[in-house]
Structures are given as structure tokens and as C-alpha cells.
Amino acid sequence: MSYQSNADLGGQDVRDAIVMEPEGDLFHAPWEPRVMALVVAMGPTGLSNIDMNRAARETIPNYRDLSYYEVWLTALEKLVLQQGVLGDAPPPPKQVLRAELVAAAISKGSAFSRTPAGPARYALGQRVRTIAVQPAHHTRLPAYARGKAGIVERVHGAHVFPDTNARGLGENPQWLYTVAFDEKELWGERNPKQRSTISVDAFEPYLEPA
Amino acid sequence: MSEHEHHSHFHEPDSQHAQRALSPIELRVRALEALLTEKGYIDPAALDVLIDAYQTKIGPRNGARVVARAWCDAEFRRWLLADATAAIASLGMSGRQGEHMVAVENTPQVHNLVVCTLCSCYPWAVLGLPPTWYKSAPYRARAVKDPRGVLREFGVELPESTQIRIWDSTAEVRYLVLPQRPAGSEDLSEQQLANLVTRDSMIGTGLPGSAA
Numbered sequence: 153m154s155y156q157s158n159a160d161l162g163g164q165d166v167r168d169a170i171v172m173e174p175e176g177d178l179f180h181a182p183w184e185p186r187v188m189a190l191v192v193a194m195g196p197t198g199l200s201n202i203d204m205n206r207a208a209r210e211t212i213p214n215y216r217d218l219s220y221y222e223v224w225l226t227a228l229e230k231l232v233l234q235q236g237v238l239g240d241a242p243p244p245p246k247q248v249l250r251a252e253l254v255a256a257a258i259s260k261g262s263a264f265s266r267t268p269a270g271p272a273r274y275a276l277g278q279r280v281r282t283i284a285v286q287p288a289h290h291t292r293l294p295a296y297a298r299g300k301a302g303i304v305e306r307v308h309g310a311h312v313f314p315d316t317n318a319r320g321l322g323e324n325p326q327w328l329y330t331v332a333f334d335e336k337e338l339w340g341e342r343n344p345k346q347r348s349t350i351s352v353d354a355f356e357p358y359l360e361p362a
Numbered sequence: 363m364s365e366h367e368h369h370s371h372f373h374e375p376d377s378q379h380a381q382r383a384l385s386p387i388e389l390r391v392r393a394l395e396a397l398l399t400e401k402g403y404i405d406p407a408a409l410d411v412l413i414d415a416y417q418t419k420i421g422p423r424n425g426a427r428v429v430a431r432a433w434c435d436a437e438f439r440r441w442l443l444a445d446a447t448a449a450i451a452s453l454g455m456s457g458r459q460g461e462h463m464v465a466v467e468n469t470p471q472v473h474n475l476v477v478c479t480l481c482s483c484y485p486w487a488v489l490g491l492p493p494t495w496y497k498s499a500p501y502r503a504r505a506v507k508d509p510r511g512v513l514r515e516f517g518v519e520l521p522e523s524t525q526i527r528i529w530d531s532t533a534e535v536r537y538l539v540l541p542q543r544p545a546g547s548e549d550l551s552e553q554q555l556a557n558l559v560t561r562d563s564m565i566g567t568g569l570p571g572s573a574a
Binding site: 160166170177178180186187190192209229237242245255257261293294297308311330 | 481482510525561
């Protein structure tokens with residue numbers, strides 16, 4: 153089955169101006185804060201997880217035409233239908249975020265680090281290459297960074313693996329690395345006097361030894 | 363609720379409820395909230411508390427405190443760069459969208475810039491909700507490929523020799539830029555320093571205010 157993410161924008165030819173926004177200018181319509189809060193409050197229910205949410209958002213066909221809170225709303229509507237909330241046996245919420253629990257829930261968050269299943273395959277400073285395949289499911293290796301050689305700059309321990317978690321196939325923890333690429337590797341030689349380095353946070357299955 | 367509601371000028375003169383017509387998207391949001399409430403997934407009062415938290419408590423002034431402390435306290439700065447999650451938690455900021463923090467330091471040689479090309483990952487625990495442009499296609503598309511052009515749009519012109527280091531937040535690690543302390547700020551208090559720290563300077567699209 154093919155899978156199309158409409159959210160993988162890095163390096164694409166998008167020429168619109170960036171519209172500045174003063175600090176504190178958080179919402180642009182009265183419904184927007186409600187959507188933000190609905191999405192956050194649905195977290196503890198376990199109806200979906202963060203990776204399912206991202207998959208639901210990035211596969212919206214007109215993703216690019218929607219504002220970000222419209223994206224969030226559309227994806228939540230989609231998940232509510234997919235998970236059978238309207239059916240005869242809606243999945244029971246694991247936990248309901250009550251008003252008095254909000255402050256504690258925000259401060260606690262939900263860590264994504266997990267005990268690794270084995271030792272890390274790559275070490276700091278090691279040269280690696282990202283895989284070039286585009287999987288037919290949600291993934292977190294951006295297209296612009298596929299099939300590119302970089303250096304392991306940080307090792308973050310094992311984290312929940314989005315590629316399986318998004319499909320309900322479990323957390324399947326994988327080692328997570330920051331891999332840094334010279335701009336020339338990603339975009340070709342440009343102005344050699346102006347250098348930039350770009351990194352992604354890449355899960356071990358996204359990498360091969362270089 | 364949002365302050366925008368108070369600006370609403372769509373009063374229906376003939377309606378006893380003085381209620382304006384709801385837009386299609388408002389109807390969708392209300393229907394979804396009603397459904398999820400009825401099915402027992404959400405507590406509507408919790409939504410009010412969440413909105414208030416991100417409107418009045420959790421925002422870039424939190425991150426500014428972290429930066430100002432790092433500028434004043436060398437030991438804290440070392441801790442922040444070595445273990446940002448713990449150092450930030452010591453100032454009472456933690457949790458949602460800040461579970462795995464990394465602080466990256468600007469120097470005369472290196473300028474850091476944070477983006478999420480795949481969605482809108484942002485360090486909520488220290489900066490609150492992301493600005494619209496951070497989630498928008500032009501920023502996400504260009505920050506990784508043309509960082510100098512993006513910075514120019516924000517009014518930031520860096521020396522040609524400055525290396526730009528772009529962090530694409532593709533997993534659950536969240537990045538906070540530690541800007542350079544403004545020149546001539548030696549006599550400022552930690553609070554005065556915090557006032558110079560802008561949201562954009564902690565994303566890397568801006569520089570802190572001047573001490574003058």
C-alpha cells in the first residue's frame with residue numbers, strides 16, 4: 153500500500169514569505185485554543201499515540217492548504233472515526249485528563265526514552281549513511297536526508313520507534329542519534345565561504361555504516 | 363477563552379441569545395468536543411485549564427529565565443549544555459514537549475537554528491506554543507536549505523564566516539538555543555538580562571535585545 157506524507161517539507165521549493173508574529177500572539181481564531189486543548193487532552197485517553205497523530209496529520213490530502221490547527225482538528229476527527237468512537241463499543245479511555253490533574257500532567261509529560269534491547273550499533277564521531285528507501289508508512293527520516301553520509305554527533309539512548317508505534321505495532325525502542333551532514337552533502341557545492349551543517353535525529357534502523 | 367472572543371462583532375440583533383452564527387469550522391470543533399465529552403474521553407473543564415496554562419504560564423519567558431541564568435552562572439551553563447533536561451527542571455520547568463531537552467550554544471563562530479521540517483516539534487516546556495511561522499511551509503522548507511536567506515527575512519545578518527548549525531527536530535528531542543550574551547550587559551541583573559531574551563533568539567531566528 154502506498155503511503156504519501158504531505159508534511160515532509162524540508163528543502164522543497166516554497167517561496168511564500170515567512171509571516172512574523174509577535175510573542176504572545178498565540179491564536180488567530182476563537183476555536184484554535186479549543187483544538188489545541190482537545191488534542192492535548194486526548195493524549196492520556198490512549199485513543200491514539202503521538203506517532204498515530206502525526207501519521208493522521210501528514211496524510212491529509214490537502215495538508216498544505218490548511219492552517220496548522222485545522223490540520224490538528226482534521227486529524228483528530230479522522231482518528232475518532234478510525235478508532236470506533238462512534239461505534240457500539242468505543243475503546244474505553246485509559247485515563248481522562250481531569251481539570252485538577254492538568255498542571256501535574258503538563259509537568260510530568262511523557263518520556264519517550266526506553267530501555268534498549270541491545271547495545272548501540274554506532275558510536276559518537278562515526279560516519280554513517282542514511283537509508284535511501286522510502287517506507288510505505290509513517291517514518292521520521294526526512295526525504296532530503298535520505299541516502300546521505302553524515303557523522304554521529306550525539307547518542308540519545310533508545311526511544312520509542314515512530315515507524316512501528318504509528319501503526320499500532322508497538323514501541324519497539326531503537327537507539328536514537330543526532331546525525332550531522334555538511335550542507336554540500338545535502339544540496340551540493342554552493343558558496344564554500346558560507347558553511348552550514350544540518351542534523352536530523354535518526355533512529356538506528358534509518359542508518360547504515362558508511 | 364481566547365481574548366479574540368471579546369473582539370467578536372458578529373452580534374445577531376434579533377437573537378435572544380445574542381449569539382453570532384458559527385462558522386463551519388467552529389461547528390466542527392464544538393461537535394467534536396461535545397462528542398468526546400459525551401463519550402467520556404474528555405473533561406471540558408480541563409480544556410479551559412490547558413488553554414489558560416499555555417496563555418498565561420508556559421511561554422518564552424520561561425526559556426528566557428533559563429538563558430539569563432546560564433549567562434550569569436557558569437556552573438549552570440555547563441550543566442545546561444551537558445544535561446539540559448535536568449538543568450531546566452531545576453528551575454521548575456519540565457514535562458510536555460520538553461521531556462528530552464538539548465541546549466545548543468551560539469558562539470562567535472557558530473549560530474544555531476532550530477526547525478521541524480516534518481511537523482511542528484517545539485520545546486513547549488520552555489517556549490510554550492510555537493508561532494504560526496514555525497509551523498508554516500516556507501520556514502520548514504527553507505530553514506534547512508537556505509538558512510541565511512531565512513535569517514535575512516528575520517532581519518538577522520551574520521558574518522560570512524559564521525557557520526550555521528541547523529537542528530531538524532525529527533524525533534522527541536527538543537532544542538533550545540542559548541544565544542550569546544549581549545555586549546555591554548555586564549552590569550545587568552539576571553531579570554534585566556531575561557528581558558533581553560526574545561523567543562526568536564531561543565529558536566535561532568533572532569538575536570537577543572541590545573543592552574544599551
